[in-house]
Amino acid sequence: MHTALRVLLTFVVLLAAGFFGYDMVQYYLYSPWTRDARVRAEVVTVAPDVSGYISDMPVRNDQFVKKGDILFVIDQERYRLALADAEATAAARLAQHQMLLQQLERRLKLNLGLTITEEALDNARRQSEQADASYQQSIAARDLAALNLKRTEVRAAVNGFVTNLNVKAGDYASQGKPALALIDSDSFRVDAYFEETKIPQIRAGSTVKIRLMNGGAVLQGQVESIARGITDQDNRDGPELLAAVNPTFTWVRLAQRIPVRIRLTDVPEDTLISAGMTCTVILNETTKPHIGTGIKHAMAALL
16 A cells, blocks of 8 residues: 555656646747846937037936937037128128129110120120029028037937936037937837747737836836847858858757847836846747646746
């Protein structure tokens, strides 16, 4: 009796171990979840379009700004003078054009009485056209001067957070040289890297739970897209664009990780997210159920 009981207990233990082992294999190899995920956001590099000393810096590092808010102002005096000069030049060339145009009109009237040569009439016409072209050129220069004056106010292109602010009032800002970065607050997303064995269960539109490593509230998201290619680390193109095939092949092959882009659909108001944070992504529904779902759900809750 005791021998039979021991055999039965051994059989039950082995069966439970086999069941648990199989379930763990299914969970880790095929269940659609990953701990390899990062919070991402678009970063706008802010650089002035004109050069000059920074006269005003109303923002500070990590401050939230709205699209159109002034980030910093470059000294405007030089650009105001340039605009005034361009406007004066445009006015002078307009007067010159109007004078030559009137002369042309008078010559056209004189030509009706055949009192002016064809050459003189043609010269008057060309001088009027040249004056008109000069006036249009001055208009373009005036508009450019006005644009430069407007660009002395560097404004936020998106809603977001000021970061890496490395200039201050009094510094000289060079045209095209980055002064700060702006993290687009409307572009936060999660890039999750799922093993290729789990990709068949993921679809665009699938909903997911996102658990930040800091232990905060659970975020909700939706799969936007699945990457269609990654770099082959083993085989690269050779110098003659021929395939450089690795002559060795290991029997143990690790599953490649495929990037999956996830759009955040629900972020609690008191939850702070920063680009670069690590998180765990768990698909809410699966298309390939496995046994032992209770064990998997319990483990997912502990992540």
